Amino acid sequence: xxxxxxxxxxxxxxxxxxxKDKTNPAFRSKYADLGACIEAVIDALNGAGIALIQKQHPHxxxxxxxxxxxxxxxxxxxxxLLAVPASKQxxxxxxxxxxxxxxxxxxxxxxxxxxxxxxxxxxxxRPKLPELTEKREPAPRDDGSIFNAQRIATNxxxxxxxxxxxxxxxxLATLAQxxxxxxxxxxxxxxxxxxxxxxxxxxxx
Numbered sequence: 001x002x003x004x005x006x007x008x009x010x011x012x013x014x015x016x017x018x019x020k021d022k023t024n025p026a027f028r029s030k031y032a033d034l035g036a037c038i039e040a041v042i043d044a045l046n047g048a049g050i051a052l053i054q055k056q057h058p059h060x061x062x063x064x065x066x067x068x069x070x071x072x073x074x075x076x077x078x079x080x081l082l083a084v085p086a087s088k089q090x091x092x093x094x095x096x097x098x099x100x101x102x103x104x105x106x107x108x109x110x111x112x113x114x115x116x117x118x119x120x121x122x123x124x125x126r127p128k129l130p131e132l133t134e135k136r137e138p139a140p141r142d143d144g145s146i147f148n149a150q151r152i153a154t155n156x157x158x159x160x161x162x163x164x165x166x167x168x169x170x171x172l173a174t175l176a177q178x179x180x181x182x183x184x185x186x187x188x189x190x191x192x193x194x195x196x197x198x199x200x201x202x203x204x205x
Contacts, residue, residue: 004071007048014044018112034103041110045069054102061163062086063094065101067109079109087165087198096197104190149179153186160191169198 018032018040038052045052049072057064062085069077084101086093107113159168172180172195184192 001075001077003073004050004069004075004077007050007071008069008077011041011044011048011050012111014047015110015112016040016044018107032103034099034106037103037106037112040112041106049073052106054105056098057081059083061089063098063101065098065105067102067105069109079105082108085163085165087169087194093166093198100193100197103193149182150186153183156183156187156195157191160194165194165198169195170200173200 016039018037042052051070051072053068053070055066055068057066062083064081064083066081067079069079071077082101082105084097084104086097156168156172159165159171172183175183187195
């Protein structure tokens with residue numbers, strides 16, 4: 001393993017950031033897609049004599065991906081398995097889960113993270129999101145009833161945890177844009193990505 005270890009260290013020195021250059025039409029939020037993640041590492045890996053392979057394994061109800069680095073010497077290194085449930089049991093649901101699994105498996109294996117597309121993420125102060133227990137001032141719905149963004153965000157996160165990402169995305173798609181804008185920042189990046197992948201196609205702008 002000496003040769004591939006040395007080559008991976010050399011390659012990692014040249015890895016770039018995975019730029020958030022894609023915009024979700026429903027949420028107007030930027031994210032780094034699979035292509036951006038591959039682009040951030042592939043030249044450095046190939047330059048160090050390493051091929052990138054992402055192998056699929058059987059997984060009930062979803063997909064399982066293994067990121068493997070294959071050195072020109074014949075040595076290889078596996079970054080382990082990552083399982084992701086499919087939001088829907090159809091080709092679209094499995095395709096979204098596969099893309100999601102490949103992206104996060106690659107980022108974890110290479111030790112890279114998404115960066116803001118202006119290249120200044122390291123100097124920016126990220127806003128501190130409220131804890132789930134923090135009391136927030138509810139915003140009124142157009143019909144006069146009370147809209148509680150924090151409660152909805154908590155329920156959405158619980159739905160994703162119960163493998164009902166499609167249902168959570170479908171519910172969010174029914175919200176008015178100001179309400180959606182209030183809920184979205186309260187969700188984790190992983191949940192935002194999962195909801196983006198499961199967003200109903202007929203609701204996308």
